[in-house]
Amino acid sequence: MQPLYHPPMSEVTVEGILYALSDPVRARIFVELANTDCTRACNAFARYGKKKLAKSTLSQHFRVLREAGLIRSERVGVSLQNRSRCDEFRGKHGALVAAIINSYISQKEI
Amino acid sequence: MQPLYHPPMSEVTVEGILYALSDPVRARIFVELANTDCTRACNAFARYGKKKLAKSTLSQHFRVLREAGLIRSERVGVSLQNRSRCDEFRGKHGALVAAIINSYISQKEI
DNA sequence: TCGTTAGTTCAAAACTACTGAACTATTGAA
């Protein structure tokens, strides 16, 4: 399998963050990872409300989050363990990411 | 001409704001309107870097910003006068919008 | 080895965005 690409923080853009988090499925994944501060397999997010997402769709969503610099994914056995990169956002995009998380949480309907 | 729709603040969503501002052309328009706190015609943004945008494209971008609740447009004579709705974001999405504006400004390359 | 589980890749279908051309609306000059 291909190695997973994680951009360094210096390559993370505002536009990339906003784009990645403007999709409700991705926002929900990211907010949950950021809040619980633990790792989760992609699989754990296979349902969005009543809707079941195709594996390929979910795979794409994780790729977008990863390439925006928002999450880090590590292969562990048969699955990926994903976690937020919130701890790496000190200074640069920290305030932005925190504001987005807070807004989604207070809006609830992710 | 059709009347212009401006959603009430109660209908503005985080997702709509992020989506609207994840496009660099729209981000640039919004950040400029928010910063100068004055009105501008759509036309004033016809260039993006070296690129000249089609009138129809620009019209769509303004519609997206308007329908996300980010700007208010008023017909004045032959043109639209657009301004940011930042003053209406007290509380609800205020912190989010402020964080996005600050991030884009400190990133410069809009 | 085989079956199971987890994710990725691929190609087709469905959707969205960009554009030029034709349109509407307002203005100001003849």
Add this chain to the structure above:
DNA sequence: TTCAATAGTTCAGTAGTTTTGAACTAACGA
């Protein structure tokens, strides 16, 4: 008034993106 100019909008075609099922790879345990 009529005419031309200016500012935006709408429309339809094309270009680009997203979603999906099917086929694939990779790791694990029996």
